[in-house]
Amino acid sequence: MRAGDSDRQRVADQLKAALDEGRLDLNEYDERVQRAYAARTYGDFDGLLDDLPGAVPVQHAQMQPHTPPPAPRQPMPVKPEQHHGRHTFGSALTAFLVCTLIWAITSFTSGHAYYFWPAWVLIPVVITAVGALTDRNRRIR
Structure with missing residues (x-):
């Protein structure tokens, strides 16, 4: 040809x-x-x-041509008014409750009360609760 x-x-x-x-x-x-x-x-x-x-x-050709991987999907952007800190507060509170349960079980099984170390885990709970309340007060105004 x-x-x-x-x-x-x-x-x-x-x-x-x-x-x-x-x-x-x-x-x-x-x-x-x-x-x-x-x-x-x-x-x-x-x-x-x-x-x-x-x-x-x-x-x-013995080699196949390169095909680029598909582009990763972008997560949906979170608008500030949609996120109120509830998830963060709930996670911190859950961690505190689990730690308190562990403290209670170990104290009960040993027969005497140990130092209440879950109080250290309570600090982030208080901080996120205060943050959530101040955010809520800003949205109400």
Whole structure:
């Protein structure tokens, strides 16, 4: 089958890219470009691109072309008026209650009351409760 001008130009462009990447020296590039522009049929292109990466047609390549992974989905933005600190307060309160339960079980099974260390976990609960109340007061006004 006869080759057209666009086919010759495509091969010449691929050879130019190979020259720019340092895969061909100037003499080899010049020789191959002359052969590409003198090509009359597709068979005349044989050997011009065979030893260059990315220039072999996909159906003849042993490696598959790279397909980028799909873009990650962006989370929905939370509007400030939708988030009231309830989740943070609930998490802190749950942690305090679990720690208090552990303290109670260990104190009960040992027969005497240990130091009430869950009080340290109560500090974030108080801070988030105060933050939630002040936020609520701002929204009411």
